[in-house]
Amino acid sequence: MNTVLAAALAGLGASALAQSSVTLSGTLDVAVRQVRNDTLGSISSQVSGSNSTSKLIVRGQEDLGGGLAAGFYLDGTLLADTGGAGAATPAGQFWDRRSTVGLTHARFGEVRLGRDWVPTHLVWSGFDPFATLGIAGANSFRSFAGSRALGQAFGTLPDAQAANPTLRVSNAAEYFLPANLGGVYGQLIVTAGEGGATAAGFTRGNGFRLGWAGAGFNLAAAQFTTRNSTANRSFKDQVLGASYDFGVVKLSLAQRRWVFGADKTVNTQLGAVIPVGPGVVKLTHVRADQKGVADANDARLFGAGYVYNLSKRSALYGHVARIDNQGGAAFAIAGGPATSGNPTAPNYFGGKASTGLEFGLRHDF
Amino acid sequence: MNTVLAAALAGLGASALAQSSVTLSGTLDVAVRQVRNDTLGSISSQVSGSNSTSKLIVRGQEDLGGGLAAGFYLDGTLLADTGGAGAATPAGQFWDRRSTVGLTHARFGEVRLGRDWVPTHLVWSGFDPFATLGIAGANSFRSFAGSRALGQAFGTLPDAQAANPTLRVSNAAEYFLPANLGGVYGQLIVTAGEGGATAAGFTRGNGFRLGWAGAGFNLAAAQFTTRNSTANRSFKDQVLGASYDFGVVKLSLAQRRWVFGADKTVNTQLGAVIPVGPGVVKLTHVRADQKGVADANDARLFGAGYVYNLSKRSALYGHVARIDNQGGAAFAIAGGPATSGNPTAPNYFGGKASTGLEFGLRHDF
């Protein structure tokens, strides 16, 4: 409903619009998926958010005059296939995607407080044709078990609560550059550890994002450094991305590095988006280069998809993807039979291949 | 608020209306209830949803042209007496009633994906004057402990997550017949088991609903067959219903059969709705015939109520109900002192009677 309440307000005159606007919007995106994990067999399932995360958003802004505005943003994940809402852990984190209040000045930029995406995710997902979602998304190598660096840095916590989050983070204070800087955009972020235990998900971190978009180009870099309060070791999350829109195809290249002590995982992605008919063809190749204990445990993801736009707000889509593991790497596409990175487990998946396909319907409201 | 945003949009002209509409609506329904369980005493409580389930709904539709529309529907239970929202288990299932996205074509019908009611519940509740709600609702014999067939089929899981759900189900793909088929309505449904464990609530199932409404009649049948993935035994849920509106009274007769191996429970309901003054008198009689290990463990429910409509959206109501158990059947109206189906327990309730009354206020928004 991006436009509904705003439109209603427009009908009431500009003065009403200046006073306030609240928008209730979101996305429902459900797909049917099949994943085959080599000899372990295949599983069919229904999943949520393969083209765009299913979500509910309440947001608004108040014009305070003199170029200043106050605004808020609440954004929570919907598990459209099961009716779930918010983070699985912790229970009650309904607005797990974003929960912020801020002041924006047209010339001086924005100060924002609350829970938000980490800047590295914004860059990484921004250069991925699949926005890190679905079977072909570039987050397939963010698995805890499969990655040396992440396995140690995250421990057993889900990412949303991990001491070293790579997706979103709570207790953040942020500054964003204003618009109209000739295409330059960027932000600074610090997060409070609150003296809390790692196991409870407290994160002390800081980072930045800086980019430039213009003349068909988009270039960006970001870093987010967090400190695991138990081990007191820093975890570095770094991203570089570049894209150019040739018109017939938009090519993107991005690299994300996770460094935790002697362990390092480098994900490199090459993507293409090609307008075809009333939609786009999307292609991706991601390579995970894991360094540390076992250098040969690398993996590759190939993905392709077509998004058929029924309108600006609704689309049908289909994706195919394949992960090839090298050495003891044991990554798999989500939704398949259970796999293990433990060589003695019956469902050991080291060096095997995972393939998947999915078809879905996305509707923005 | 069924009409609010739609009305606001209407004021903006038909073109805006064609673009989008989102509705925030729901119900708050709270009642005071007293239940006496024979010699075990009585308890007074406050309950939610005895006339209409307390709920919050966000839904919308987008006209795609050519008779095609995309739409979504989010519907979650409210526990209005305590401020709770969504399913008790699992935590976080906020939109536990319905969470779907779909495409509807005026001539070809609707395809819908997500969480929805099982077709058998739609028929069973549709022919119950009390819509299966409150002390006189026809779901009193859906208790796990009291029913042979359900006790085994459901295990210890709440219905919402049970392997063999009789109310709602996740991961469903559905097809609905279009309107304007001369009163014929119907649907097909398949649900994905996702290779999951029964204990986690994964359900592999399929079913249908078919009905005809016209000339004062309403006739419907439905089936939903699920497969408990642990025992790999199928659980059959079947419903037949018929009603005729004589004007001075609308009579309904419905039967629901649950079959699980050698166990079978057959619930038969006779209902009447009589317009009286600014409201309706409702009468119900439900008989549970349990076959299997102990054929004599049957039970009966008698219920009566009056709904006084303050407006189309608001009503006061009062219900009385009584359950009579035969043999070892140990059903009781919800909200009374704890009962047990175990003959050696101090609160053994086999063959005893449970009586209740409740008065409430319902408000739709």
Added chain:
Amino acid sequence: MNTVLAAALAGLGASALAQSSVTLSGTLDVAVRQVRNDTLGSISSQVSGSNSTSKLIVRGQEDLGGGLAAGFYLDGTLLADTGGAGAATPAGQFWDRRSTVGLTHARFGEVRLGRDWVPTHLVWSGFDPFATLGIAGANSFRSFAGSRALGQAFGTLPDAQAANPTLRVSNAAEYFLPANLGGVYGQLIVTAGEGGATAAGFTRGNGFRLGWAGAGFNLAAAQFTTRNSTANRSFKDQVLGASYDFGVVKLSLAQRRWVFGADKTVNTQLGAVIPVGPGVVKLTHVRADQKGVADANDARLFGAGYVYNLSKRSALYGHVARIDNQGGAAFAIAGGPATSGNPTAPNYFGGKASTGLEFGLRHDF
């Protein structure tokens, strides 16, 4: 969005407005806080709701004619710093602040059912310049461990679920006096214990609130008596409050007494609100007098703050506060290093001082 939908409706004419109105509104309030607990050190954190509780509200009213109206109110806490919503315990209590449905008559008052604030909290927070929120709020002495009376009465349950709640209560039936009684306002409340166990948070209680506001004065009294169903002992919660607005300053004096058997805690508060520039200076002094096992275990809170209004809906604010403990009293401002009331614990805090400051941004929508 207090005014948005109402305004939209106004544009549709009075008849539409009379039919229905639903409002989606709320608050996001985030602050950065630092708390020092004597020799235990200090912690910096981000917190939610120090000026006004972060919350989401859905409410509406239907005019039924003849002076009668039906209405509902859903109000749930937001943890804006982390994206959380609702009560931490129990999970799923999304609308933990208020969840009610009611009938209001212009001449006869209102009947309301559901979850609501206890009347004593309404008076106590109403006379506190800080509305019991943030580091200087008058609820710092509501800690379970630090207070004899509350420590026993509440047990280990969070207040929202405690058998003897002093904030909000479920399963309530309330009557409110109508407006236009010459400044007199008041209510009666009874809550159902539902035969439940104390440990599950069931509360049998009753109480009242009575006040008068006029000619610059506001005077109020309230009581809420609950019965811990395990120990079957009554817990009395009593409040008296008075304020006078001199124009240049509004002074308030209030006293809250908690009595549980031989234990008694008396909190006395003196507050001042002084308009200064585009905002107000707020001052508070609260003294906790604990009687029972150890009479000398008293404590004092001094607090000061300035709220700078950016608009009616948005504000910047800063607070400072200090708690001084006497004897074995071990109260501390929330958000600092962990403290203990146990003399043998390494972080024993008896008789020590806790100091804090916080700066935040509040936005109502």
